[in-house]
Every structure is written in C-alpha cells, then in structure tokens.
Amino acid sequence: xxxxxxxxxxxxxxxxxxxxxxxxxxxxxxxxxxxxxxxxxxxxxxxxxxxxxxxxxxxxxxxxxxxxxxxxxxxxxxxxxxxxxxxxxxxxxxxxxxxxxxxxxxxxxxxxxxxxxxxxxxxxxxxxxxxxxxxxxxxxxxxxxxxxxxxxxxxxxxxxxxxxxxxxxxxxxxxxxxxxxxxxxxxxxxxxxxxxxxxxxxxxxxxxxxxxxxxxxxxxxxxxxxxxxxxxxxxxxxxxxxxxxxxxxxxxxxxxxxxxxxxxxxxxxxxxxxxxxxxxxxxxxxxxxxxxxxxxxxxxxxxxxxxxxxxxxxxxxxxxxxxxxxxxxxxxxxxxxxxxxxxxxxxxxxxxxxxxxxxxxxxxxxxxxxxxxxxxxxxxxxxxxxxxxxxxxxxxxxxx
Numbered sequence: 001x002x003x004x005x006x007x008x009x010x011x012x013x014x015x016x017x018x019x020x021x022x023x024x025x026x027x028x029x030x031x032x033x034x035x036x037x038x039x040x041x042x043x044x045x046x047x048x049x050x051x052x053x054x055x056x057x058x059x060x061x062x063x064x065x066x067x068x069x070x071x072x073x074x075x076x077x078x079x080x081x082x083x084x085x086x087x088x089x090x091x092x093x094x095x096x097x098x099x100x101x102x103x104x105x106x107x108x109x110x111x112x113x114x115x116x117x118x119x120x121x122x123x124x125x126x127x128x129x130x131x132x133x134x135x136x137x138x139x140x141x142x143x144x145x146x147x148x149x150x151x152x153x154x155x156x157x158x159x160x161x162x163x164x165x166x167x168x169x170x171x172x173x174x175x176x177x178x179x180x181x182x183x184x185x186x187x188x189x190x191x192x193x194x195x196x197x198x199x200x201x202x203x204x205x206x207x208x209x210x211x212x213x214x215x216x217x218x219x220x221x222x223x224x225x226x227x228x229x230x231x232x233x234x235x236x237x238x239x240x241x242x243x244x245x246x247x248x249x250x251x252x253x254x255x256x257x258x259x260x261x262x263x264x265x266x267x268x269x270x271x272x273x274x275x276x277x278x279x280x281x282x283x284x285x286x287x288x289x290x291x292x293x294x295x296x297x298x299x300x301x302x303x304x305x306x307x308x309x310x311x312x313x314x315x316x317x318x319x320x321x322x323x324x325x326x327x328x329x330x331x332x333x334x335x336x337x338x339x340x341x342x343x344x345x346x347x348x349x350x351x352x353x354x355x356x357x358x359x360x361x362x363x364x365x366x367x368x369x370x371x372x373x374x375x376x377x378x379x380x381x382x383x384x385x386x387x388x389x390x391x392x393x394x395x396x397x398x399x400x
Contacts, residue, residue: 021047021279024094024123026114027105028052028073029060031210032128032154035271036103036279037064043285051093053114055106076110090114095121101279104129105154107212108335109328109377112136116370119143126278128154130222130229131335135328136373137232151233152278157226158233159274160252160265165234168257176236177254177262178226179246180305181206183218186247190309196348198341206249206269215338219351220305224316225334228327231320238321243313245303250292268292312352315359324364325376332380333358340384358383 023040027033033054040047049071054061056077065073074090077083094102094114102118103126104111111129116136118125120143127133133140144151153159157178165173184203185193201218202211209217216222223243230241252274254264267273268289276288307314319330337354340346346354358380365372 020045022050022098022100023047023279024051024053024096024099024102024118025049025071025105026053026090026094026102026111027055027107027129028064029054029057030105030107032105032271032275033103034064035275036105037068039272039276039279039285039288041067046285047279050096050099053090053093053106055110076106087113091117094118094123099123101126103154103279104132107210109135109332112373113370115140116143119147119149122147122149124150124152126152126154126275128275130155130225131331133229133232134225134331135377136368136370137228137327139368139370139373141232152281153229153233154271154274154278155226155229156267156269156271156274157253158230159277160267161230161234161255163265163277164253164255164263168255172257172259173236173240174256174258175240175242176230176234177256178223178230178241178243179249179251179253179302180220180223180243181217181247181249182245183220185218185309186245193349194347198344201341201348205247211342212335212338215341215351216334218348219312220310221312221316221334221352221355223305223310224313225331227313227316228320238317243305245305246301248297248300250297250300251302266292312355315352315356319359322364324366324368325372326359326362326364328373328376329362329364329380330355330359332377333384336381336384354384354387357387 025033025036040049049068051072051074052061052064052068053074053076056075058075061073061075065071072093074093076086076090078086095117101124104115105128108131111132112135115125115132153162161176184200184205202214204214204217213222227238227241230236231238249269250266251264252267254262256262270289273289276285305313316330319326333355337346337351341348341351361383365376
C-alpha cells in the first residue's frame with residue numbers, strides 16, 4: 001500500500017475536493033496570513049475567504065478585510081468585549097458548514113483551542129503554527145482521526161518532507177532530515193553572543209518571518225520544535241529525525257530511504273510555495289514562485305549542526321521524548337523567554353537556559369487533555385517570568 005502518513009490521507013481517496021475551496025483564516029494579519037490572502041487574490045477561481053480572524057490589531061484586520069469584503073472579520077481579543085463571546089464567535093466562524101478548510105497561522109499557543117474545535121467539526125487544517133502539534137500532538141492526532149479530518153503542513157520543512165513522501169511506502173523510510181539555515185549567528189564567535197541585540201537577532205539572512213519565529217531561528221529552537229512536529233505528523237521515531245545546517249535555504253528538507261537514496265525538495269525561500277501546496281493539494285498551482293536558478297547559485301552547502309552553539313535542539317528532543325505535557329512546557333517557556341527578550345528584559349543568551357530550567361523543574365502530566373496542556377502552559381510562563389535567566393527563584397512544581 002502506498003504510504004501517506006496518517007495526517008495526510010489523500011482527499012481523492014475519500015471524496016473530491018471542491019473546485020472552490022472556502023477558507024477560514026486564523027492569524028489573518030500575520031506574515032503567513034497575509035501571504036494566504038495574496039494567494040486567494042491571485043487564484044479567485046480556486047479559493048475564497050469565509051472568515052478573517054486576528055488577535056488584537058483591529059486596524060490591521062480592517063485593512064485586510066477591506067480587500068476581502070466577502071469575509072467575516074473577527075478579533076480574538078477585541079478589548080472591552082466579553083472574551084467568551086469573542087471565542088464563541090470564532091468557533092462558529094471556523095466550524096461553519098460553508099468552510100472547507102481552516103488555515104491555522106496564528107502565533108503560538110493561542111492557536112490550539114481553535115484548532116481542536118475545527119477538528120471536532122471535521123474541518124481540514126492547513127497548519128502553519130507548529131506550536132499546536134508541539135503542545136498537544138497526541139491530542140490533535142486523536143481528534144483528527146476521530147472526526148475524519150486531515151492536516152496539511154505549511155511549514156516549509158514539513159511541506160518538503162510531505163512532498164518527498166508522496167508515492168512512497170512506510171517501510172521504505174529510513175530517516176527524515178530537516179534543514180535549517182543556522183540563522184544570523186551561524187558564523188558569529190560564541191563569546192560575542194553575550195552582547196547580541198534585538199535588531200541583530202531579527203536580521204535573518206534568508207527568510208522574512210514574524211519576530212517570534214525569527215528569534216527561534218537565531219536560537220535554532222525552531223528546529224527543535226520542528227523535530228517534535230515531524231514526529232507527530234509523520235509518525236517517525238525521534239531517533240530517525242535529524243537536522244542539518246543548510247545556509248542557502250534552497251533544500252527545504254529531505255527523506256532518506258532504506259536503499260540509500262535521498263529525496264530532497266528544493267525551492268526559493270518563499271512561503272507562498274508551501275502555502276500553495278497545502279491549499280491546492282492534490283494539484284499544484286501554476287506560477288507561484290520562480291524555480292531556483294541552480295547555475296546561478298553555483299553550489300549548495302551542508303554541515304553538521306553545532307550542538308554547543310545550538311543547545312535548544314537537544315533540549316527539545318528531551319522534552320519530546322519525555323512526552324505528556326513536557327513539550328507544552330517547552331513551548332510556553334520558549335514563547336515567554338522570547339517575548340521577554342524582545343521587550344529588552346532578557347538577554348539573548350538567557351533564552352534557552354530559561355527554557356531548560358522550566359523543562360527540568362516540570363513534572364509532566366501524562367494525561368493529555370486541553371485542560372492539562374493549558375495548565376502546563378500557564379505554569380511554564382510563570383516559571384520563566386519569575387526566573388532570572390536561568391537562576392529561578394520559583395521552586396513550585398507543575399500541577400498534576
């Protein structure tokens with residue numbers, strides 16, 4: 001039987017996709033959300049926006065909504081309005097029978113509850129928010145299988161792996177190989193990282209992304225989160241998921257097979273491409289990006305990831321292998337530490353130690369429910385806020 005990971009049972013094997021795909025877009029004003037809107041405008045015969053959902057930026061949402069007057073526009077945190085009412089309105093929008101797919105591109109942990117609601121309603125998910133699977137991978141997979149939903153990855157690395165797996169058999173897979181650019185500090189002397197500024201950490205050499213994921217790229221925590229995400233998406237053991245540094249960001253990831261062959265997916269560093277693959281599957285849309293000019297590139301380079309420079313990867317693997325709510329602690333602690341750094345309240349070199357301290361102090365709950373995940377998330381954030389960049393004054397344990 002042709003292997004397609006359980007998250008990606010091809011739609012044509014069950015029922016044909018509609019000719020016009022109606023989307024609810026969670027995270028409409030972010031980087032991915034804006035690019036989704038671009039694709040909708042470029043392909044009105046294929047996609048339509050049913051709902052535009054943003055966090056707190058009413059002005060940005062209004063600007064997007066003006067370009068898409070057919071869509072319902074909703075703020076998750078409107079301010080001065082009952083939060084429960086806003087949450088119910090969002091749930092109604094994403095679960096509406098007219099919605100064919102929910103695009104989850106909201107930042108961080110806030111995307112989890114709406115994603116679970118969409119899965120409960122049997123909606124397909126185009127997933128850009130890796131934190132959803134990092135926090136609650138088992139919970140998400142259970143809801144997906146129970147309600148017959150599908151998850152299509154938007155992360156460029158997971159999209160690349162997915163594309164490499166098309167037509168392959170499960171027993172043929174030896175390992176998954178995620179690639180990473182190395183971020184802005186790949187060559188910077190380690191002793192100078194103590195003085196990294198916010199502007200330096202946000203200066204990614206290849207990708208244009210939001211602030212949080214750009215900082216994650218600088219620490220390479222993004223690769224650690226992606227290892228956990230890949231484990232849940234493709235049902236591959238952590239030991240068979242590797243990371244390699246590829247500064248050019250042209251090879252987005254690879255799959256090695258048991259016969260020694262390797263498949264790689266190449267493309268210019270542009271998120272429009274993996275977005276279009278997720279939204280358009282099983283078809284490819286024409287003219288999304290130019291193909292990479294390999295002759296002009298001259299060469300593509302690869303190197304082993306320096307675990308001393310990037311300790312976040314080993315920390316993420318440890319949390320993933322511990323299971324239960326440990327990945328939720330990792331994710332929340334990282335979000336909080338990055339937020340503190342972006343506010344100037346934590347040094348760059350204190351981000352990963354702050355996360356490590358939270359992971360080591362937590363006692364993960366192995367009973368994974370939305371409630372236990374949220375409790376772990378809140379505990380980890382408090383732990384990081386009350387620590388001093390790795391020397392915590394908090395001695396409490398994560399509640400069971």
